[in-house]
Amino acid sequence: METLLPKFDSVFSIDCVIFGFDDGELKILLIERNEEPFKDWWALPGYIVEQDESIDHAAERILYELTGLRDIYMDQFYTFGDVNRHPQGRVITVAYYAMIRLNGNKELKPVSNYVSKAVWTSVNDLPQLAFDHEKIFTRGFEKIRNKISYQPIAFELLPEKFTLTQLQQLYEVILNKKLDKRNFRKKMLNYGILKELDEKQKGVSYRAAKLYKFDKRKYSKLFQKELTFGK
Amino acid sequence: METLLPKFDSVFSIDCVIFGFDDGELKILLIERNEEPFKDWWALPGYIVEQDESIDHAAERILYELTGLRDIYMDQFYTFGDVNRHPQGRVITVAYYAMIRLNGNKELKPVSNYVSKAVWTSVNDLPQLAFDHEKIFTRGFEKIRNKISYQPIAFELLPEKFTLTQLQQLYEVILNKKLDKRNFRKKMLNYGILKELDEKQKGVSYRAAKLYKFDKRKYSKLFQKELTFGK
DNA sequence: TCAAAAGTGTTTTACCTACACCCATGA
DNA sequence: TCATGGGTGTAGGTAAAACACTTTTGA
Secondary structure, rough: OOOOOOOOOOOEEEEEEEEEOOOOOEEEEEEEEEEOOOOOOOOOOEEOOOOOOHHHHHHHHHHHHHHHHOOOOEEEEEOOOOOOOOHHHHHHHHEEEEOOOOOOOEEEEEEEOOOOEEEEEOOOOOEEEEOOOHHHHHHHHHHHHHHOOOOHHHHOOOOOOOOOHEEEEEEEEHOOOOHHHHHHHHHHHHHOOOEEEEEOOOOOOOOOOEEEEEEHHHHHHHOOOOOOOOO | OOOOOOOOOOOEEEEEEEEEEEEOEEEEEEEOOOOOOOOEEOOEEEOOOOOOHHHHHHHHHHHHHHHHHOOOEEEEEEOOOOOOOOEEEEEEEEEEEEEOOOOOOOOOOOOOOOOEEEEEEEEEOOEEEOHHHHHHHHHHHHHHHHHHHHOOHHHOOOOOOOOOOOOOOOHHHOOOOOOOOHHHHHHHHOOOOOOEEEOOOOOOOOOEEEEEEEHHHHHHHHHOOOOOOOO
16 A cells, blocks of 8 residues: 555544334434534434544444433444535435334433433424434335334334234334234234233223233344245 | 534545346456556445535446446445545445446446456456455345345346346346246246247247346336335 | 223135246257 | 257145124223
């Protein structure tokens, strides 16, 4: 390698579309920006990547700093690079998504003061977003809708113990259509990745439903097979 | 927006994994670099994006300059951002893929002199590549292998008129397994996206096969439906 | 006892898989 | 006439889709 070559310096960012499920609603994480540009606007959690960190690592760090959420595994889904997407110049952004379990602990505590707060917002009720974040959200939503059609990833959004009806509702919210109860149950149970528990739902004023757990071991066994075409 | 904010400047690149099918072999486009770093190495066609062009446009331009191929529609599939992937600093790269029809005109004429030549190389016989291009190629290959399993995109690689056997061979090469002839034909014809022609193969020393054309109209009709889960 | 959701089966249809032989053609 | 690939059908299994009523429970 030559030593005479110029050194390149780069500015690019990460944005995160983090899905959660609560109250029968699909939500995403939004932050209120406390910095120009777009100060006081709502936005997806996102920030500039450091020069010496991998983008996957940056995604985790940034999400933590902006929301207090730690150790969230995210997948990259698209890179947005319109010329004018950022008012300060050419800043492309690599978008990540994740689906997480709210687990009751919904209080979000931003560590950094780039943001004034972080909140869960229903995907049906999003405010206007900074930059091209609406476009990023839309594409992220498409991504999980598509993915859930061939991989049962919905468990990541549910509490550890859940009823089949809750699981079905989640599918219905993501796919935006009604599913048949009997067929849905048959299919899900057939996958063999649900463990039926001895427990039942509590605190409901109607017949309590059985609780289920997601069986990670069987899930990985099932989905390490490649998708196949034909024989 | 503030005017006091610093202006960002950015360096990032595009790399292309361009698939072609010829001689029963799946090939990709490689260039020989004529510039440091990695001068005289083989690499995927790729270059630095200009400050004032969208990344999609950059992909097309770069491919044209490096190979002479024009108007190739490409899809982004992943962004590679390891800290040390580029010797001159932090340069992330957005990777694109495309599948194209060789159509006999295999002569590639690079426009730019960043490259000394461009050639089609069998995916089974790749030389060592510059940067992290092997990783990029591998992921691109996975991408089309995966995609072909649920969308019949293989036509893009074949000549306009093709035999079912050619189509099957292509699937076999991409999926890296043998398929059953009867089942393959049944399935393909069932899709209803092939138009049977009145022509037959010529110049073979055995029974000539019927030629087919890909029916774009029916294809779009078929695949504008979303992938669905359940009812 | 009523309201609300839980839970449950069958039939039809479509598609996948496995599998082997005769046919047409040019050399 | 022979070598080479072209072309074809059937049976069995699995999964998807359509469809409606009874059961349990707490209020």
